[in-house]
Structures are given as C-alpha cells and as structure tokens.
Ligand SMILES: CC(C)(COP(=O)(O)OP(=O)(O)OC[C@H]1O[C@@H](n2cnc3c(N)ncnc32)[C@H](O)[C@@H]1OP(=O)(O)O)[C@@H](O)C(=O)NCCC(=O)NCCSC(=O)C[C@H](O)C(=O)O
C-alpha cells in the first residue's frame with residue numbers, strides 16, 4: 001500500500017512517560033502520534049515509560065490516528081528492549097532516531113519483522129545518505145529532526161531556516177524518489193502561533209506531507225496548513241473538467257484562469273482531490 005495514501009498533516013510527539021498526555025491524545029484531532037521513548041524521556045524514567053507505553057498501546061482507544069513509536073537507538077542501553085516491548089503491542093510504525101546507515105535499518109527490521117520502519121533524519125551523515133535510506137525496502141517515512149540537525153551543523157535558528165533548507169529539500173527529493181512519507185521538524189516555541197503558521201506554510205510550500213508537533217495547541221494550525229484549501233480544490237475540479245472537455249474536442253491542452261492545463265497538471269489535480277477526500281474520511285471517523 002502507498003504509505004502516502006493517508007494524511008500526515010499533524011504528527012504529535014507524546015513523551016512515553018506522561019500518562020495524562022498519553023490519555024489526552026485519544027481525543028486530539030491529530031493524523032498521527034509519535035509515542036516517544038527517546039529524547040522526551042529522562043534516563044531514569046526509560047524502563048517505566050517503555051512498560052507504560054506497551055500497556056497503553058495494547059489498551060488502544062486511538063481510533064484512526066496512525067501510531068508511531070520512537071525507540072531509543074540500538075547504540076544505547078535501551079533500544080533493543082524498547083523494540084521487544086512494543087512488538088505486538090499495536091504500533092503502526094517504529095521510528096529510529098539518528099539513522100545514518102542502511103545497516104541500522106537492517107538491524108531494526110530484523111528485530112521487528114512485521115512493522116513498517118520510519119527514520120529520523122537529523123545528522124549530517126544521515127542526510128547525506130538520504131537516498132540509500134529512502135530506498136530501504138522496509139522504510140515508509142522520514143521525520144526531520146531539526147533540533148538535532150541544528151546542533152550538529154552548529155547553525156543558528158532563523159525564521160527562514162536558511163541553514164536547514166538544503167537538508168530539508170535533499171531529504172524531500174529522496175523521499176519523493178522512493179514514494180515514502182516526509183514530515184517536517186518541530187517548531188519549539190509552542191505558544192507562538194504566527195511563527196508556527198509561517199513555518200508550516202514553508203514546509204507545505206517545500207512539499208512536506210505534514211509537521212511534527214510538541215503541544216496540542218499546534219494541531220489546528222498544522223491541519224489547516226497541510227490540507228488542500230477550498231480554492232485549490234475548486235481549481236482542481238475546474239482543471240479536470242476543462243481538460244476532459246478539451247480531450248473530447250481532440251485537444252491535449254486546456255486553459256483555466258489564463259494558465260495552460262496539460263495531463264501532468266491533471267495528475268496534481270487528482271492528487272489534490274484524493275488528499276481532500278482522505279482527510280474528509282479521516283475526520284468523519
Ligand atoms: C512542551 C511541554 C513540556 C509543555 O507541557 P505543559 O506545560 O504540561 O503544557 P500544558 O500545561 O499547556 O498542557 C495542556 C494540556 O495538554 C497536555 N499535553 C501537553 N503536551 C502534550 C502532548 N505533547 N501530547 C498530548 N498532550 C499534551 C497536558 O497533559 C495538559 O493536559 P490536561 O492536564 O489534561 O489539561 C509538553 O507539551 C511536552 O512535553 N511536549 C512534548 C515534548 C516532546 O515530546 N519532545 C520530544 C520531541 S521533539 C524532538 O525531539 C524532535 C527531534 O528529535 C529533533 O531533534 O528535532
């Protein structure tokens with residue numbers, strides 16, 4: 001199945017140690033959840049968080065929300081036990097942090113045979129290997145880790161994300177070349193709605209499927225930014241109608257709003273309508 005057939009507009013991190021937040025997420029309007037056992041969980045809490053998360057996933061109640069578990073790396077004392085604990089618990093995907101090589105994905109794939117793999121893209125080596133990682137047969141999604149990446153690059157955070165843009169677009173190219181999902185990094189200032197909106201718009205303009213989030217207050221902004229607008233849906237419908245009419249008249253090109261429409265634009269128009277339909281279906285559940 002095409003991993004991009006479902007929406008990933010809003011992907012909320014929840015620390016695996018926070019019982020109240022884990023429960024609250026059962027009612028939040030997110031497309032996906034990253035249940036985190038890595039950086040959001042303190043070292044002394046890791047074993048208890050792992051047990052709590054396995055029990056929480058088995059208890060269910062997350063409806064159609066896509067459930068991703070971020071485990072610790074296999075070069076830490078916790079990674080392999082995390083994977084063993086969540087195997088069979090009902091996760092839709094397992095997310096490995098700081099992925100740099102396909103050998104790391106092979107290791108994870110062997111440890112959890114039946115669950116799709118996702119990769120955090122957040123180190124210079126990982127970004128440079130994006131194409132090989134995206135081509136891994138078990139990999140279905142990239143999540144940009146812009147905090148770790150900024151730390152590794154030694155760059156400054158700027159509203160236009162100048163220093164990160166090359167990495168973001170490089171990973172997008174790899175993801176699109178291999179048909180996997182690509183979700184943008186987090187916006188740390190979770191009370192700054194205008195800043196989040198601008199960064200979501202930038203991510204959408206670049207081509208990301210959605211944005212990772214750290215707080216429930218960020219969900220509505222991401223859901224709106226990564227959904228087709230009414231104007232885009234209306235244009236898509238008019239382009240399809242005009243092109244079909246042109247074809248009936250033996251033409252290969254139509255004109256809508258003063259712009260040419262060819263079959264490649266119809267592919268995009270159909271994708272826009274399919275995305276809108278998938279969102280409507282998800283929201284109806
Ligand atoms: C950022 C926070 C620490 C803020 O927490 P808090 O002060 O408790 O927020 P509020 O009081 O405003 O919370 C209001 C209610 O919302 C619930 N809540 C808060 N956050 C979440 C959440 N993420 N998911 C679900 N529910 C949440 C609270 O429980 C309150 O509920 P109630 O009591 O019923 O009213 C906190 O938001 C937080 O911990 N966020 C997640 C941080 C995180 O996961 N960080 C790791 C991922 S980021 C990263 O590592 C990216 C990558 O690797 C990189 O390198 O860039």
Ligand SMILES: [Mg+2]
Nearest residue numbers: 122145147148
């Ligand atoms: Mg990180």
